[in-house]
Amino acid sequence: MALMREVTDRVILPRYRNLGAQDIEDKGGNDPVTIADRESEAMLREGLARLADLPVVGEEGVHANPTQRRHLSGDCWIVDPIDGTRNFASGQPPFGILIARAEGGVARSGWIFDCLTGRFCAAHEGHGAFVDGERIAARGTGEKPPVAAISLIFMDEAKRAATIEHICPHYRLTDIPYCAAEQYPRLALSTNDVSIFERTLAWDHAAGVLWLNEAGGRAARPDGSPYRVDGDEYGGLIGAASPDLWDDLAARLAALPA
Template identity: 75%
Template sequence: MLALMRGVAEKAILPRYRNLANGEVEDKGGDDPVTVADRESEAMLAEGLARLDPSLAIVGEEAAHADASVLARLSGDCWIIDPLDGTRNFATGKPPFGILIARAEGGLAQSGWIYDCLSQRFCAAHRGNGAFVDGQRVTARQTGEAQPVAAISLLFMDMGKREAVMQHIAPHYRLVDVPYCAAEQYPRLALGENDVSLFERTLAWDHAAGVLWLNEAGGKAARPDGSPYRVDGDSHGGLIGAASPQLWEGMAARMAQV
């Protein structure tokens, strides 16, 4: 999987980093950009994954945007592709950005891979077998700060919820900027940079790989009510990710009061 992701990054993504021509960036609507690199990366990844296991359906972010019926495949056995996570950053010529791939069965991710195109950091996880970074097993660790460090994404919250979160939850944490890139946010939660994160929009290609990887590392990612994240579930159901189950419980308790 590493060879596939690295090869696609080198051929479809990195040559266009800070080198996008006029007309190679579009808005899919709602300030959601897509570039020619997204589309070429997805086509190449889909081709490569089909060779690895042609029995699995393929759910790519751009294919699903073009044809919503693709989302029905999420309930079965499938590959899930985010061909360029962090497009907002990539399109403006700044990091982070990466590639996310997951393999799911029956609505749950069974394997997940996260590749950082610039640093080449490669995160991998298989259900029940732990989480790895560049081949080394990792255990989630907290920042150790007196006030837990939180990255809270307000982007897709309605105004009422946004105000409630900032009034009742934010004061309990030291807030840091969100990276607008799940391929960066999930590693931060396990590698001692962030303690907890809130997500509102929970599309499968953004979260399937990261949720599995963080849980396998010994952190916790789940819906605010404690139910597991399903790739075929509500795409706006909210999600809490944390460096430990205890930090997750603290955020969940506060969210229950909002």
């Protein structure tokens, strides 16, 4: 928490709503990166090395050198230096920092920090999920129909159309925050009931999947298999405030026309 706060205060917030055109680049496919992303990742790498000398698999490091992905199958740190860069670059919330520690392709610890509010979520495998030091239990909204944040961005055209026709009508749709550091807490803190993710990059999902599962919700691949940080980056993922909500959405997805 101290490291994430320090990086936020020294690197991220001084750049918030203070970026010039020269400070923002497009990595391709409307995927921005800012000078703050790179500075944040460099500082996180240095700080994490003091905690445990493990390879760091960071979003910006992998973009520069894709071979770094090989470390995801071993012991490593996984870092998203600014999750929600699109929001950050446009001067809008939410955005945060995501860190996970993985062993053998599985996240064992995860931390989620909201840079603007200071909310700090933490989880360790088998030891529960916490928000600002208090253990929490996932809870849904209780609404009928359930509240769903469904990301259609990375679906192919056929899957997007099928999801809109056969899945969306069964839920009250709400916005997606373009920020996993916000979406996972929403699923446990009675803001959203379910979410669908198509792209499942490790730095976006490792910490959140562990945290939601430890809170008593459920996050897993649509076929029910566990999420692995070294798995398919486009394998799809369902997150839900409870196992029952997860089961219902998974059944609907399984019934989609081929």
